[in-house]
Amino acid sequence: MNKVIISGFSDEICPEFREQLRCVKEWNVNYIEIRGVDGKNISSYTPEEAVKIKETLDEYGVKISSIGSPIGKIGIEDDFAPHFESFKNTCELCKVLDTKYIRMFSFYIPAGKDPAMYRDEVLKRLKAFIDYAKEQGIVLLHENEKGIYGDNAVRCLDLMKELYCENFKAVFDFANFIQCDQETMEAYEMLKPYIAYVHIKDAVGPQVVPVGMGDGKVKAILSLLKESYFEGFLSLEPHLSDFTGFNALENGEEAAAKIFSDGHFAWQVALNALKGILYDLAM
Numbered sequence: 001m002n003k004v005i006i007s008g009f010s011d012e013i014c015p016e017f018r019e020q021l022r023c024v025k026e027w028n029v030n031y032i033e034i035r036g037v038d039g040k041n042i043s044s045y046t047p048e049e050a051v052k053i054k055e056t057l058d059e060y061g062v063k064i065s066s067i068g069s070p071i072g073k074i075g076i077e078d079d080f081a082p083h084f085e086s087f088k089n090t091c092e093l094c095k096v097l098d099t100k101y102i103r104m105f106s107f108y109i110p111a112g113k114d115p116a117m118y119r120d121e122v123l124k125r126l127k128a129f130i131d132y133a134k135e136q137g138i139v140l141l142h143e144n145e146k147g148i149y150g151d152n153a154v155r156c157l158d159l160m161k162e163l164y165c166e167n168f169k170a171v172f173d174f175a176n177f178i179q180c181d182q183e184t185m186e187a188y189e190m191l192k193p194y195i196a197y198v199h200i201k202d203a204v205g206p207q208v209v210p211v212g213m214g215d216g217k218v219k220a221i222l223s224l225l226k227e228s229y230f231e232g233f234l235s236l237e238p239h240l241s242d243f244t245g246f247n248a249l250e251n252g253e254e255a256a257a258k259i260f261s262d263g264h265f266a267w268q269v270a271l272n273a274l275k276g277i278l279y280d281l282a283m
Helices: 015-026 047-060 081-098 113-138 153-163 174-179 184-195 218-227 263-281
Strands: 004-008 030-034 063-068 100-106 139-144 168-173 195-200 202-204 206-209 233-234
Touching: 004 063, 004 174, 004 263, 015 030, 015 047, 015 184, 030 047, 030 233, 047 081, 063 233, 081 100, 081 113, 113 139, 113 168, 113 195, 139 153, 139 195, 153 168, 153 184, 168 174, 174 184, 174 195, 184 195, 184 218, 195 218, 218 263, 233 263
Parallel strands: 004 030, 004 233, 030 063, 063 100, 100 139, 139 168, 168 195, 195 233
Antiparallel strands: 202 206
16 A cells, blocks of 8 residues: 655744644644744744754654755745755755655746746755755655746756756645646646655635545545555645735735634644545545
């Protein structure tokens, strides 16, 4: 049987880290994709501060599937040097928090500009990340995200063909593809050899909805992943309620209204929707 493990962005429950951990344990989820800790992005913590975070994780018996970092989520024309220093700090956090994965991105392209104009610079910057990740034993997981170079399947495939290795692999995010007008089954067929991690969220146009209720073909694609003997993390990113730090994720874009007001309830809805699909698929 395929071994898939449920994880998720627990900061969408609430900002308070201990409450996040209390909830996920109550819901029998033993991993989180760590992003917001007490209202502050994990990548802005020092390794020394992260020691206390790890002690709290151990206290609750929760492990880290990936660091949900903002690495690569700056403009392609922005200064790279300070961002690379932040990346190196995030690699140190991996060691403290006992995870090999960092979720990252491939840089925002200026509005109205052809992404092809920036391809060489994107590859140059990503190669710098990958070379350092190889030295540190870290695996970088590229997420398809609205507005970055690798937002649609064609450019994600371009990155994978150029850079895929043991230290650079793909995250598959259903809702982000939909919000870029990218059909998800087409994206899956193009990217399936490179997928190492899956973000579980669904959408209808700009509106994020519980998985299985949108246009993401989540159940069909998870079924194909099962047939391909995928083993790894299915990470819930509900985006069904407003949460601390959400606006910072949208790159200044106006987001669709959230369908729930309470993060605890929204997370449970997302979790139960995923569990229902996994039950039907015997995953």
